[in-house]
Amino acid sequence: MPENPLPETAPTTTARPLRLGVAGPVGVGKSSLIATVCRALATELEIGVITNDIYTDEDARFLRSAGVLEPERIRAVETGACPHTAIRDDVTANLLAAEDLAADFAPLDLVVIESGGDNLTATFSPALVDAQIFVLDVAGGGDVARKGGPGIGRADLLVVNKTDLAPHVGVDVERMVADASAAREGRAVIALSRTDESSVAALRAWVLDVLAAYRSGAHVAQDPGPMAPHFHADEDGGVLHSHADGDHAHSHADDHDVVAR
Amino acid sequence: MPTPPPATTRSAERTAPAPGTVALLLADARLPGGGHAHSASLEPALLGGLPVDDVPAWMAGRATTVSLVEAGTAVVTAHVLTTGGAHGLDAVARAWAARTPSGALRDAARLLGRGYLRVARTLWADHHAVAAAAGLAVRHGSVPRAVVLGAVAAACGLGPADLVRLTVYDDAQTAASALLKLEPLDPLVPARWVLDACAAAEPHVARVAACTTPDDIPSSGAPLTEGWAEAHALTQQRLFRA
Numbered sequence A: 001m002p003e004n005p006l007p008e009t010a011p012t013t014t015a016r017p018l019r020l021g022v023a024g025p026v027g028v029g030k031s032s033l034i035a036t037v038c039r040a041l042a043t044e045l046e047i048g049v050i051t052n053d054i055y056t057d058e059d060a061r062f063l064r065s066a067g068v069l070e071p072e073r074i075r076a077v078e079t080g081a082c083p084h085t086a087i088r089d090d091v092t093a094n095l096l097a098a099e100d101l102a103a104d105f106a107p108l109d110l111v112v113i114e115s116g117g118d119n120l121t122a123t124f125s126p127a128l129v130d131a132q133i134f135v136l137d138v139a140g141g142g143d144v145a146r147k148g149g150p151g152i153g154r155a156d157l158l159v160v161n162k163t164d165l166a167p168h169v170g171v172d173v174e175r176m177v178a179d180a181s182a183a184r185e186g187r188a189v190i191a192l193s194r195t196d197e198s199s200v201a202a203l204r205a206w207v208l209d210v211l212a213a214y215r216s217g218a219h220v221a222q223d224p225g226p227m228a229p230h231f232h233a234d235e236d237g238g239v240l241h242s243h244a245d246g247d248h249a250h251s252h253a254d255d256h257d258v259v260a261r
Numbered sequence B: 001m002p003t004p005p006p007a008t009t010r011s012a013e014r015t016a017p018a019p020g021t022v023a024l025l026l027a028d029a030r031l032p033g034g035g036h037a038h039s040a041s042l043e044p045a046l047l048g049g050l051p052v053d054d055v056p057a058w059m060a061g062r063a064t065t066v067s068l069v070e071a072g073t074a075v076v077t078a079h080v081l082t083t084g085g086a087h088g089l090d091a092v093a094r095a096w097a098a099r100t101p102s103g104a105l106r107d108a109a110r111l112l113g114r115g116y117l118r119v120a121r122t123l124w125a126d127h128h129a130v131a132a133a134a135g136l137a138v139r140h141g142s143v144p145r146a147v148v149l150g151a152v153a154a155a156c157g158l159g160p161a162d163l164v165r166l167t168v169y170d171d172a173q174t175a176a177s178a179l180l181k182l183e184p185l186d187p188l189v190p191a192r193w194v195l196d197a198c199a200a201a202e203p204h205v206a207r208v209a210a211c212t213t214p215d216d217i218p219s220s221g222a223p224l225t226e227g228w229a230e231a232h233a234l235t236q237q238r239l240f241r242a
């Protein structure tokens, strides 16, 4: 039986848009950050957005209503109540949505994927994104950055968000950024507020730098590391994957880091 | 002393897993094929008013109706790809679509088909059966999950009866897993319901496994499920795709 040659489902890296993940706990400002990025870059880049809500399309609707992109360029995927699975263990739904966006709005420069607000250490698989931003906010407290974990420690960029609120919540932003930088061994940190134009400019410049590095082939996708402890009641009758907690989580993650090298 | 078999035979034996092992892989929720975002029509059913107490009966109902449509589609696909028979895959996919009246369910099955095709093309990249399913995806713009499953069965030598059981089991287990996300429940309780649903399908296995042409594919429907799926596709608060 004569058959067509295998079609390419995943276009080669040079052709496809940069896929940028945005992760972080609930309410830290991931959707707002994406709206800010779209606003700052809409005139120079072709952008699409995918959201991963737990109850699917809340984030997509927020972003559509922000009016920063054509509504059709913002798509929601279902996560089966497991937002961390959808960005790490089984990225199929996100990958297909990213392919569809790239095909429907070709040529796209950038697909931004928002993780459903999950725990502190849910990170994207490099099978899904080329680069990722981990977002914290000052309202979560100044100590959070010191607690480490894969996203805080090894995402391509850590954003300390809502710095305008710092005086109201008693957080020393400089200190928080210094702690974060120390935990990250010098990887990029941006203190952001959507009302602080210079911080928005820094975020914009970072995205453009990553895009340029990606296109030149110089950028290599990094895996920040494994998951937080979580409960899978669905697969095998209930197993608590407790990798560790507290300080131990950090050293455990470091072990993986060593293995990865 | 018997002479050792030629090196090529030995390496072929070493590199080909048993078909039953491949079935285990395909039935394992940990295989990243996109299935975790699907509920096998359970979320639509609960949203549509199905009482939780009726879920076991509903699962057995699926196992003897819509699951057999999927299973028959997979069996005929494998048969066509193994024998190179007169009916091409296009006719199989059309027969499946004709037996799946809900557009929402066809869309969901095609989305799963894309995810499965990624898996299949990664794991059986060189096999002509997988290439045929990929070719259908190019011609039609999509390929239903059952056709990809049939192509994988052809690629790994999984027999028709096991293919039917795999399809029925996967559907029941998908619903059971989703139920734990939707209702408070001891996780072992729906495991019993999965076995009961599979048992309910058992008297139908031989008949479905014997299908060879698109016309043979069972056309046993579940109209309420189809209606619930259409309503669910329009809601804004979903955990699952379908």
Ligand SMILES: Nc1nc2c(ncn2[C@@H]2O[C@H](COP(=O)(O)OP(=O)(O)OP(=O)(O)O)[C@@H](O)[C@H]2O)c(=O)[nH]1
Residues within 6 Å of the ligand: A025, A026, A027, A028, A029, A030, A031, A032, A033, A059, A116, A117, A118, A161, A162, A163, A164, A165, A192, A193, A194, A195
């Ligand atoms: N003061 C201040 N508030 C902000 C800033 N960015 C976002 N917010 C507010 O923080 C709240 C949460 O913002 P979202 O963008 O929805 O946060 P999220 O991380 O996407 O939330 P989930 O998707 O639910 O996890 C909203 O009330 C925003 O208006 C900021 O820079 N400053």
Ligand SMILES: [Mg+2]
Residues within 6 Å of the ligand: A030, A031, A032, A059, A114
């Ligand atoms: Mg959000």
